[in-house]
Amino acid sequence: MKAPLDFYFDFSSPYGYLAAEKIGPLAARHGRTVTWRPMLLGVAFKATGGAPLPTIPLKGDYSKRDFLRSARFHGVAFRLPDPFPVSTVAACRAFYGSPEERRVPLAKALYRAYFADNVNIAEADNVLRIAASVGCKPDLNKQAVKDKTRAEVDSAQPFWGIDRFDQLERWLREPF
Amino acid sequence: MKAPLDFYFDFSSPYGYLAAEKIGPLAARHGRTVTWRPMLLGVAFKATGGAPLPTIPLKGDYSKRDFLRSARFHGVAFRLPDPFPVSTVAACRAFYGSPEERRVPLAKALYRAYFADNVNIAEADNVLRIAASVGCKPDLNKQAVKDKTRAEVDSAQPFWGIDRFDQLERWLREPF
Numbered sequence: 001m002k003a004p005l006d007f008y009f010d011f012s013s014p015y016g017y018l019a020a021e022k023i024g025p026l027a028a029r030h031g032r033t034v035t036w037r038p039m040l041l042g043v044a045f046k047a048t049g050g051a052p053l054p055t056i057p058l059k060g061d062y063s064k065r066d067f068l069r070s071a072r073f074h075g076v077a078f079r080l081p082d083p084f085p086v087s088t089v090a091a092c093r094a095f096y097g098s099p100e101e102r103r104v105p106l107a108k109a110l111y112r113a114y115f116a117d118n119v120n121i122a123e124a125d126n127v128l129r130i131a132a133s134v135g136c137k138p139d140l141n142k143q144a145v146k147d148k149t150r151a152e153v154d155s156a157q158p159f160w161g162i163d164r165f166d167q168l169e170r171w172l173r174e175p176f
Numbered sequence: 177m178k179a180p181l182d183f184y185f186d187f188s189s190p191y192g193y194l195a196a197e198k199i200g201p202l203a204a205r206h207g208r209t210v211t212w213r214p215m216l217l218g219v220a221f222k223a224t225g226g227a228p229l230p231t232i233p234l235k236g237d238y239s240k241r242d243f244l245r246s247a248r249f250h251g252v253a254f255r256l257p258d259p260f261p262v263s264t265v266a267a268c269r270a271f272y273g274s275p276e277e278r279r280v281p282l283a284k285a286l287y288r289a290y291f292a293d294n295v296n297i298a299e300a301d302n303v304l305r306i307a308a309s310v311g312c313k314p315d316l317n318k319q320a321v322k323d324k325t326r327a328e329v330d331s332a333q334p335f336w337g338i339d340r341f342d343q344l345e346r347w348l349r350e351p352f
Contacts, residue, residue, distance in 0.1 A: 048234050058224050062336065072352045073343050160238065163339035167249045176248045 004033045010041035011088035011121060012052075014067040014078070017111045019162040021076045024104075026165060030172035036107055038092045039153045052085045070162065077116045086114075086122035089149070090140055094127045096152070097138030097145040105134045180209045186217035187264035187297060188228075190243040190254070193287045195338040197252045200280075202341060206348035212283055214268045219329045228261045246338065253292045262290075262298035265325070266316055270303045272328070273314030273321035281310045 005027050009016035020036075027034045045051060053063040064080060071078030091110050098106050109130050113119040119126050124140055131138055139145060159168045170176060181203050185192030196212075203210045221227060229239040240256060247254030267286050274282050285306050289295040295302050300316055307314055315321065335344045346352060 044234075048232055050232075050235075056224055056226075058220075059226075066336070066340075069343065069352070073346065160242070161339075163337075164242075166342065167245065170249065176245070 002030075002032050004035045006037055007034050008037045008039055011038060011091040011107075011110055011114065012085040013041060014080075014115060015070070015162045017078070017115045018070060018074050018076050019165070020108060020111050022074060022162065022165060026169060026172075029169075032172065034104075036095075036104055037152055038088070038095050038107065040088060040092060040149075042087070043153045054084065074162070077112075079116065079118060081114050081118045081120070083120065083122075086120060088121065090124045090127045091121045092149045092152075093140045093145050094131050094136070094138045096148040097140060097142060098131065098136040102134060102136050106131055106136055109134050178206075178208050180211045182213055183210050184213045184215050187214060187267040187283075187286055187290065188261040189217060190256075190291060191246070191338045193254070193291045194246060194250050194252055195341070196284060196287050198250060198338065198341060202345060202348075205345075208348065210280075212271075212280055213328055214264070214271050214283065215329045216264060216268060216325075218263070230260065250338070253288075255292065255294060257290050257294045257296070259296065259298075262296060264297065266300045266303045267297045268325045268328075269316045269321050270307050270312070270314045272324040273316065273318060274307060274312040278310060278312050282307055282312055285310050 005023065007019070007023050009020060023034050041052075054060045056063075067080060068078065094110070095103055095107055110121055110127065113126070113130050114121045119130070121127055121130070127140070128138075159171075181199065183195070183199050185196060199210050217228075230236045232239075243256060244254065270286070271279055271283055286297055286303065289302070289306050290297045295306070297303055297306070303316070304314075335347075
């Protein structure tokens with residue numbers, strides 16, 4: 001039995017969204033399953049001194065072009081949402097507050113709502129409506145859900161980003 | 177006649193080095209030539225508020241792993257030089273102070289000296305020795321060479337990085 005792939009992502013990341021649409025089939029091609037692990041990029045930024053791409057001079061404008069072109073390259077429906085980026089605490093808690101077998105459909109629904117349909121997933125009402133559409137009714141204020149969300153944020157990932165999927169695919173075939 | 181590809185890079189960038197080994201064949205597959213344009217990433221960092229990857233918490237350690245794995249993925253000889261990163265003003269000036277027809281061999285020689293053979297290309301003596309090995313004798317202190325180097329730094333590039341070469345290749349076949 002091969003180990004599952006750990007997939008860390010933030011619900012406000014365009015690259016995370018593209019990866020979310022691609023990682024399942026990639027893993028399946030190599031007989032792997034995926035453990036989905038949404039986290040909060042803002043907390044990671046505090047550790048790295050980073051900031052959301054759109055706020056960075058030059059890189060901000062470039063990143064918007066790269067989001068759109070990368071989405072076309074991967075054949076994924078995408079529009080840059082407004083507002084962008086947003087807090088994803090509510091989305092993250094909804095994920096960890098839902099039954100395990102419903103989490104992946106929920107994650108995909110949240111991502112598509114935000115990046116294809118321009119629904120603001122920073123708003124708890126929107127998150128709960130999307131959750132209901134895939135049969136989930138999470139309690140976003142439950143302490144255990146808050147704690148689980150916080151605990152996931154500190155983890156690390158050995159392959160960063162959709163732009164390493166070619167390396168990941170070869171690695172799964174044969175580590176190099 | 178198709179337009180040449182503009183290839184912007186810093187001599188201290190591992191990803192630039194990998195790209196330098198790959199961009200010629202990629203362009204040739206699509207009937208293009210490449211205009212090599214070394215620049216100084218440190219100056220770009222001043223505009224974007226960026227910093228060299230190895231200095232950034234978490235990302236620094238991760239980037240070293242990514243450099244090595246990406247080099248193996250692309251089949252390019254690589255060792256992380258010490259010191260790293262270094263100033264590439266001397267290397268950049270040597271490039272612009274050499275005859276056009278010798279610049280690409282010089283750029284490849286500088287990159288390989290630094291990233292395969294651990295020669296410190298921040299030192300003018302080393303740069304001049306490498307230049308001599310490919311038939312160049314640039315004057316690193318000539319004002320026209322300094323001015324040309326400075327002028328190249330402000331340019332922009334529409335495809336950032338070796339990790340967009342798959343997109344670049346498809347774009348050259350047919351823009352999407």
